Amino acid sequence: MIEDYVPTGIPGVDRILEDKGLPRGQTILLSGGPGSGKTTFAMQFLYTGATQYDESGVYITLDEEPDDIRRNMLKYGWDLKKLEHEEKLMFINISPVRIASEEATGLIQIGMKEFRLVKLLEAIKKGITNINAKRVVVDPITIFTLQYPNEIERISAMRDVIKDLRATGCTNLLISELKGTGWDREHQFEEYLTQGVILLRTYLKDTKLIRIFQVEKMRGLAIDNQPRPYDISTNGVEVYPDATVYK
Ligand SMILES: Nc1ncnc2c1ncn2[C@@H]1O[C@H](COP(=O)(O)OP(=O)(O)OP(=O)(O)O)[C@@H](O)[C@H]1O
Ligand SMILES: [Mg+2]
Secondary structure, three states: OOOOEEOOOOOOHHHHOOOOOEEOOOEEEEEEOOOOOHHHHHHHHHHHHHHHOOOOEEEEEOOOOHHHHHHHHHOOOOOHHHHHHOOOEEEEEOOOOOOOOHHHHOOOOOOOOOOOHHHHHHHHHHHHHHHOOOEEEEEOOHHHHOOOOOHHHHHHHHHHHHHHHHHHOOEEEEEEEOOOOOOOOOOOHHHHHOOEEEEEEEEEEOOEEEEEEEEEEEOOOOOOOOOEEEEEEOOEEEEOOOOOOOO
């Protein structure tokens, strides 16, 4: 029987998600400021999926080169190359700024001109089929939405992405760049369209930087939506579900 929830395996996170995890087959927005640990969190989700839950994952990168991600993640002890070799992880590089030769790297490459919804979805589907993936990350979706300056078109394109992702049956994390850190911020339209929203924020308390994790929404789950402190260490992201954040 397929479980209805997908454990993230990230310390502290599943506790906050009713001891269950992310709702299977849904699309969750992971939103945070620069350096808040979005890439780390998302890769941790795929890494634990592949190593502990027998769920392979596709990582669509629109920003960072896979080689840079591989190198950074090694610092947490995550050997991504090994997972790729075992077909438990696949990178799809659709960064608009890249030159690499396709055949040599084995990556699927998409040119700037066709860098649109249809191509994004084709790439995702190809990745899913190739390694029978159950988890998908798009890092970040922000670059993609910038392709649609018209707001109605942008919302409609995003709706299509979410609808098509749902049809794949995979559990998906879409990363977005949060404008304004700290407590005050504007809501992004993606937050209304996705089934769940996780925020990674930072603020300065006196002279100390505090990192705050918060599940803003997760449809179908009675979540703890209190802000909770989190850390990034040599083990990756860890959330403290029993600790309180003081302003
Ligand atoms: N061992 C560690 N201990 C403390 N902090 C760390 C450690 N390793 C990495 N970091 C920090 O964690 C952050 C991890 O960055 P990551 O790439 O996951 O963030 P991001 O939100 O994806 O950033 P960007 O906005 O640039 O895409 C970096 O700011 C880095 O300095
Ligand atoms: Mg990143």
